[in-house]
Every structure is written in C-alpha cells, then in structure tokens.
Amino acid sequence: MNGADALLTMLRDYGVEVIFGVPGDTNVALYHALKRMDGAPLHVACRDERSAVFMADCYARLSGKPGVAEVPSGAGAMYGLPGVAEANKSSVPVILLVNDIPQMGVGRGTLTELPIEAMFRPISKHTETLHRVEKLPETIRRAFRMATGGRPGAVVLALPENLLYEELDVAPQQLRAEPQCRVAPAFRILPEDEAMGCAIDALLASKRPLIVAGGGANRSAAGESLVRLAEHLGIPIATTITGQGVISDDHRLAIGIIGDNGFHPHAVWALGRADLVMYVGCRMGSVATMNWKWPPADNGGKIIQIDVDPDIIANTADVDFPLMGDARATIESFLARTRSESLPTGDWIESINSRRAEFWTTMQSELRSREIPIRPERVIDALNLHLPAKCHVISDAGTPTPYATRFLKLNHRGSKLVIPRFFGGLGYAIPAVVGAYFAAPEYRPVALFGDGSLGMSAGELETLARLEIPAVLIHFNNGCFGWIKALQRVMHKGDGNDGTFGVDFGRHDMSKLAAVYGIRNFRVDTTEELEHALEQAFASQEPCFIDVAVESIADRLPPVYSWLTKFGVDPGVIGVQAMF
Structure with a gap:
C-alpha cells in the first residue's frame, strides 16, 4: 500500500x-x-x-x-x-x-x-x-x-x-x-487521595453547597455522574454556557446558568450565597465569573475546583481545594466515598427553586409577547414548544446566545446546546449542524444564527441540501451585526447620538437564499407565522430554513449582566425592561 x-x-x-x-x-x-x-x-x-x-x-x-x-x-x-x-x-x-x-x-x-x-x-x-x-x-x-x-x-x-x-x-x-x-478523554486520572479527602470533608461540612459545571464536564461525559452525586447529597447544579446539558433543564436540582451572558438571576443569587462552590471542568474565566467578581470574595465561601489541566486550577481565584483530575472519574470517586453520607440541604434547594419559579412566571409575558418585530426570546419560547425530546441545538455567538442560554429548555439528558464560546467566531452554526448530524443522527439538529454568521457560512447551505441533512435552520434577521451594534451603544451610553458605526447592512428576505439551494424555506414576520413555520419544519425530515424578522438586540438590553449594570439596572431584578 x-x-x-x-x-x-x-x-x-x-x-x-x-x-x-x-x-x-x-x-x-x-x-x-x-x-x-x-x-x-x-x-x-x-x-x-x-x-x-x-x-x-x-x-x-x-x-x-x-x-x-x-x-x-x-x-x-x-x-x-x-x-x-x-x-x-x-x-x-x-x-x-x-x-x-x-x-x-x-x-x-x-x-x-x-x-x-x-x-x-x-x-x-x-x-x-x-x-x-x-x-x-x-x-x-x-x-x-x-x-x-x-x-x-x-x-x-x-x-x-x-x-x-x-x-x-x-x-x-x-x-x-x-x-x-x-474516544476522549483517553486516560482518566484521579487527584491525590489526601487532597480528595480534604475536599470531601469540606463538602460534607457545608450547609449551602453548589456545583458549577463547565464545558470540561461535558467533554468528560460527567453529566450522569454529576447528577447522581447531586441527587444523593442534595446539591443544586448551575452550569456555565458550555456546561449546559450535563443535567436536564426540568430537573429540580438544575438551577440554570451563571455567567455574564444569558444568566439566570436565581443561579447568580445562589452563587453569591453558597458556603461551598464546587467548580467541575470550569476555567473560572471572565464570563463564568462576571469579570472575576462572582462569587464575591467576601462571602466566606470555600471553593473546590476540579480540572484535568493544572494550568487552569487556581489561575483566576484563590481555591481552597484544588483537585487535578478527570471530571467524571473524580465525581464518581466522590460518589463512592460519600455513599453513606447525606446533607440537610432541603431548605437551601427550596429557597433557590422558589426564586426559579418566580423567574419563569414573571418572564411569561415577554416569552409570549406578540410584538412586531418578534422578540428574540419569543423565538426561543416557540422553539421550546416544538423541539423533539432528542435534539442538538447549535448556536452561533452573537444575537441568539443570551436568549438561547437563558430561555432554551432541553429536557432530555442527552440533548445539548453547543456554542463556540472561547473565541466567539461567527459562521459556526450552519456547518456545525452537519457535524452534529453525523455524530448523532437520531437527534434532530437545530441551528440558531444571525445575519453576520449567515454571511460567513451561507455556502454550506448547499452542503446541507446535497447531503439532505434534516436540520432546522433559524435565522435571527435584524439587518446588522447585532451584538456589536449593542456593544457600541453600551460603551457610548449617553454621548448624545446613536453611537454606532459600521454595523448595519441591508434587510433582505434571506429565505430566498435557501430557496436557491432547494431548501424548504419560510419567511416569518409574525408570531402566527413563526408557530406555523416551526410546526411544518419539525414535521418534515428535510432541511428547513426559517428566516425570522426579529427585534434588534441593539434596541433593547439583552440579559447580559455587565451591560445591565452599566446602565444602572439591577441584574437580580426579574423582568426589568431596559431600552438603549
């Protein structure tokens, strides 16, 4: 050969x-x-x-x-x-x-x-x-x-x-x-026995423990083990954006997203009041810690950090119990060594879940809004109603991200939300659904992307059509680089003019682009058309493109912690509307 x-x-x-x-x-x-x-x-x-x-x-x-x-x-x-x-x-x-x-x-x-x-x-x-x-x-x-x-x-x-x-x-x-x-990880290593024992003792002595699962928990396939440990000891689980999916969103211990982008107020509230936080496969970088301000350094809480990379551990914060090891193997060891233990965390979980329930109740008016142009969160809520149990949702960085992370509900443990978060490059979602389909053809692939992303990856619509990938493609059409336009307004707040430059382009019906490649397509301007398009798309087994005219993320402040605080809005107050 x-x-x-x-x-x-x-x-x-x-x-x-x-x-x-x-x-x-x-x-x-x-x-x-x-x-x-x-x-x-x-x-x-x-x-x-x-x-x-x-x-x-x-x-x-x-x-x-x-x-x-x-x-x-x-x-x-x-x-x-x-x-x-x-x-x-x-x-x-x-x-x-x-x-x-x-x-x-x-x-x-x-x-x-x-x-x-x-x-x-x-x-x-x-x-x-x-x-x-x-x-x-x-x-x-x-x-x-x-x-x-x-x-x-x-x-x-x-x-x-x-x-x-x-x-x-x-x-x-x-x-x-x-x-x-x-498969990865090929070799699962464990922390030193003494270090693990000290961390377990601290966990068992806590009254308000919290697990924060990062992307490393997903890479290690640690979700099932994490959920078993959480259920056994009664520990609520928050996740970062890349950690989403380690626990189903309808689980009583799944309290939502922490971090700057698309956060849940009740999850951030819990992070600030936990007396012990166990970070699993989380870098504790700028997004997860809201620019290194959470959890507050003066709240007296202890920190356990589990990561396979020694360069990550304690790199951005003081860590009381650093554990270098594979996430799944380490959590399984925690579970084995605490089999006869329990924690009295019922009141702690109830206090978080009461705030969680308040959040979802208060947000219903926004999620069911029929305003025109359609709000991005309304798109996510409608998507929740039509998603099959087994699905993989791929989102580009930009307009869809804060709304997908905050409002998308994946209630099947195997379903994932994937966002390329480290460098935030556009043009990921459309090609990525091809990879998602070949990885798990039994899961329906869904792509969420804005105008900027579409412009960088439109050619792969031909690939989707040629291969007959049954992806549902949802385009958030607002005629601009929405995230950057919003950021420009945040940074130039109160300067007396619009404050934006170089971010706008023409508004076009992009469903016609999909039609060029023979992809079934829908143009959506109203919530009634949105419901119809989603129903038809998920009922079919072919690629479908839904072009949704949405409110620009640059017109109304999205759920981004740092942006809200810059505008004097308390991120912990649920349902506050803030316009630029």
Whole structure:
C-alpha cells in the first residue's frame, strides 16, 4: 500500500466514521485512496475549509470521538486556523490533516508553500510534519494520543503530497490503533487521595453547597455522574454556557446558568450565597465569573475546583481545594466515598427553586409577547414548544446566545446546546449542524444564527441540501451585526447620538437564499407565522430554513449582566425592561 492507503487504514481502525474536507491541488492522492478503498471513512465535501473544521469540532463535541478534517495546502491551511484555535481552547479533540506541498518543493518558491508547524503551533495542542512515510504509523498514533489524552485538544499533521504516493511495506500489526484513544478523554486520572479527602470533608461540612459545571464536564461525559452525586447529597447544579446539558433543564436540582451572558438571576443569587462552590471542568474565566467578581470574595465561601489541566486550577481565584483530575472519574470517586453520607440541604434547594419559579412566571409575558418585530426570546419560547425530546441545538455567538442560554429548555439528558464560546467566531452554526448530524443522527439538529454568521457560512447551505441533512435552520434577521451594534451603544451610553458605526447592512428576505439551494424555506414576520413555520419544519425530515424578522438586540438590553449594570439596572431584578 502507499501512504494514503496506510493513513486511511489507520483512521478506519481508530473508528473514524467521517472526514470533513475540501479538495485542492495537494490532496489528490488522499481522494484517490478514499474513492477506491473498501470501508474507508465517509468523506463530506465542504464549501469552505473553516466549515470543515467546524463540522469536525461539533462532531467531536457530541460524539466524544476525535473529529477529523482535511484541507489542501496554502489558503486551505490558513482557512483551517479558526476552527483549530476554537477546538483547542475548548478542549475538543480535533485532528486536522494538511495535505502539504511535496518535500522537493520546500524552499524553492513552490506555490502554496507555508510553514505549517510555525503557523499552527501557537493555537494547537500538537503540530507535526511527516518527514518519512515509514514514520506514518507512529505519527498517526501520536496524533490520536495527543488529541484525546490529558486535556483534549486540536492536533495538526502536515502530510507532504509525495509521501502519500510512496509505497509503504508494513505488516498489519504496524498499523495498529490504540483502542483507548478512539474516544476522549483517553486516560482518566484521579487527584491525590489526601487532597480528595480534604475536599470531601469540606463538602460534607457545608450547609449551602453548589456545583458549577463547565464545558470540561461535558467533554468528560460527567453529566450522569454529576447528577447522581447531586441527587444523593442534595446539591443544586448551575452550569456555565458550555456546561449546559450535563443535567436536564426540568430537573429540580438544575438551577440554570451563571455567567455574564444569558444568566439566570436565581443561579447568580445562589452563587453569591453558597458556603461551598464546587467548580467541575470550569476555567473560572471572565464570563463564568462576571469579570472575576462572582462569587464575591467576601462571602466566606470555600471553593473546590476540579480540572484535568493544572494550568487552569487556581489561575483566576484563590481555591481552597484544588483537585487535578478527570471530571467524571473524580465525581464518581466522590460518589463512592460519600455513599453513606447525606446533607440537610432541603431548605437551601427550596429557597433557590422558589426564586426559579418566580423567574419563569414573571418572564411569561415577554416569552409570549406578540410584538412586531418578534422578540428574540419569543423565538426561543416557540422553539421550546416544538423541539423533539432528542435534539442538538447549535448556536452561533452573537444575537441568539443570551436568549438561547437563558430561555432554551432541553429536557432530555442527552440533548445539548453547543456554542463556540472561547473565541466567539461567527459562521459556526450552519456547518456545525452537519457535524452534529453525523455524530448523532437520531437527534434532530437545530441551528440558531444571525445575519453576520449567515454571511460567513451561507455556502454550506448547499452542503446541507446535497447531503439532505434534516436540520432546522433559524435565522435571527435584524439587518446588522447585532451584538456589536449593542456593544457600541453600551460603551457610548449617553454621548448624545446613536453611537454606532459600521454595523448595519441591508434587510433582505434571506429565505430566498435557501430557496436557491432547494431548501424548504419560510419567511416569518409574525408570531402566527413563526408557530406555523416551526410546526411544518419539525414535521418534515428535510432541511428547513426559517428566516425570522426579529427585534434588534441593539434596541433593547439583552440579559447580559455587565451591560445591565452599566446602565444602572439591577441584574437580580426579574423582568426589568431596559431600552438603549
């Protein structure tokens, strides 16, 4: 076999089901091998290299398996940068194969030559160039080991074109896959026994404990274990945006979102009054802590932080009980060691849930509003009524985020809300639903995105149509970069003019764009049309595009903690309306 055959053989044996990629001058050998090899992974041809890596990222987030993307050299590699950076910082196992120029062309002015390792090293967990075809087996094994081991992350391999054509004389055993590296995390480590014992003693001595689950809890698949521990000891669970989904939203111990963007007042109230907070897979970064102000330093509460990455622990706050270990394995150890224990937290849970009930009751008037243009939260409420139990909702950063995080209700434990939060790049949701579908075809994929995102990823509508992905695509159409327009108004509050610049563009009926690709489409201007469109979309098994004319996020303050406080609005007061 040649290098391309050996590569695909190993990917197949690592359980790679699908490869997302874009054809180019330097990946002809790979494509030829994909076409002729029996049992090769399915190849999804994308319209943009950014999209290919975004698809791999979402596939990995929802399946736990490494997502694999491939791109050609030159601009193809450069377009892969955003997805690699997001996956790596979000601890998502992604492997990007860069089909590079032939080795003989290096340093000779060859078209599309780039220093791949130098370019990707600052934003990836591991970057490596294959220099000899005989080294391919160990290079692939190292890539999967690095992507899935420790804190999962993104790995980039540069594969010179000539090596994929070269013959490789190897025994089958030399192409072996390491079975533990087929999923992430590959190796689950535990904190030191003494440190864990001290943390457990502190937890059992608390009267108002609170768990805050971050994205690391999802990456570790710790949700089921967390819920069992919470139910056993009676501990309420709040989550960050990326931690959503570890517990179903209708659970009595699920108290909502903490953090700056789309927060729940009752969850923030609990965070400020807990006498012990256990952060599980949470960086305690700027969003989760509302710019490092929550929980208040003077409330006397203790902090336990569980994270697999020692660089994260106690990086932004004093931590009383730092525990370096895998989230799921550590929580399961907590559960085993507290099996005969209990905590008298009934009054604590009741006080939080009474505020939780007040929040949802008070918000009903906004959620059921029939104002025109339609409020973004009204879109989310209508979506809640039509979502199937098994669904994966993918949201872009921007307009949909604060409303999806605050108001979306996912009552099936396996359903997830995915948002690329670390770098907040637009153009994620539309391609990501392709990755979501291949990760879990039994879950209905739903995309939420604004005008800016659509403009950056509209080409992938063709991919959705070609592959017949049954995604429901909901476009929040407000004719602007809504989040940035709102931010400009926040930053220039009271300067006597509109305060915005460079953020507006034409309002168009974007359902016509979907029609170009043969996608079933709906234009929505009223709440009655919204209900009809959602009903029809979820009743079908084809891709559907719903273009909703919504109120701009820049006209009325969204539920963003720091923005509300800047305008003198108490974020803890439920139902307060604040206009710019």
